Amino acid sequence: MGSVAGSQPPLTASRAAGFTLLEILVVLVILSIAAGLAVVALGSDTRASLRREAQRFGGALEYAASRAQMRNETLGVDAAGRVVAAPLVGCGENFDVVVNATATSVAGAAVPVAGSVLRHGGLAVDMMYGPAAAPFVAWAAAHGASGRDGLGMLVEQAAEAFHLWRGVEPDTAPVLRALRARIAA
Numbered sequence: 024m025g026s027v028a029g030s031q032p033p034l035t036a037s038r039a040a041g042f043t044l045l046e047i048l049v050v051l052v053i054l055s056i057a058a059g060l061a062v063v064a065l066g067s068d069t070r071a072s073l074r075r076e077a078q079r080f081g082g083a084l085e086y087a088a089s090r091a092q093m094r095n096e097t098l099g100v101d102a103a104g105r106v107v108a109a110p111l112v113g114c115g116e117n118f119d120v121v122v123n124a125t126a127t128s129v130a131g132a133a134v135p136v137a138g139s140v141l142r143h144g145g146l147a148v149d150m151m152y153g154p155a156a157a158p159f160v161a162w163a164a165a166h167g168a169s170g171r172d173g174l175g176m177l178v179e180q181a182a183e184a185f186h187l188w189r190g191v192e193p194d195t196a197p198v199l200r201a202l203r204a205r206i207a208a
Contacts, residue, residue, distance in 0.1 A: 138166035
């Protein structure tokens with residue numbers, strides 16, 4: 024059974040160490056939007072090939088997400104596009120991009136991985152935004168990576184959805200500035 028809107032189960036150590044189904048679905052939506060934008064820019068032969076690869080990748084993600092949920096593991100994707108489910112401890116080192124899609128920022132918990140997962144100069148993005156993401160962003164900077172919160176991603180996803188629904192491409196820069204100012208106030 025799903026939870027009632029606004030009621031969340033308490034964050035336990037095992038829940039903090041992995042992704043919830045909702046978090047995995049959010050990442051899948053983000054990957055789908057990014058892949059869709061990339062396909063638009065390509066020719067028809069390349070699009071067909073990319074579509075087949077996206078379907079293969081999506082199937083692997085669905086399998087790993089199911090396995091991760093059943094076994095209380097963490098979902099990951101390596102540079103070759105292989106999808107793996109593994110514990111966060113010892114999950115690897117020197118990644119170019121690390122995305123925190125866990126509930127740790129919401130709960131005010133520690134970053135769930137070692138600093139060695141970040142490559143110096145890499146990018147670390149927390150799906151949360153505002154004050155809740157500040158510890159993760161600071162953690163990324165302390166480990167030589169560029170830290171970002173998820174507000175820009177949220178605004179750009181909303182703009183893309185608006186464009187798909189209405190055919191109008193909104194200017195996101197003033198929206199992002201206004202939201203950042205409001206959060207800072």
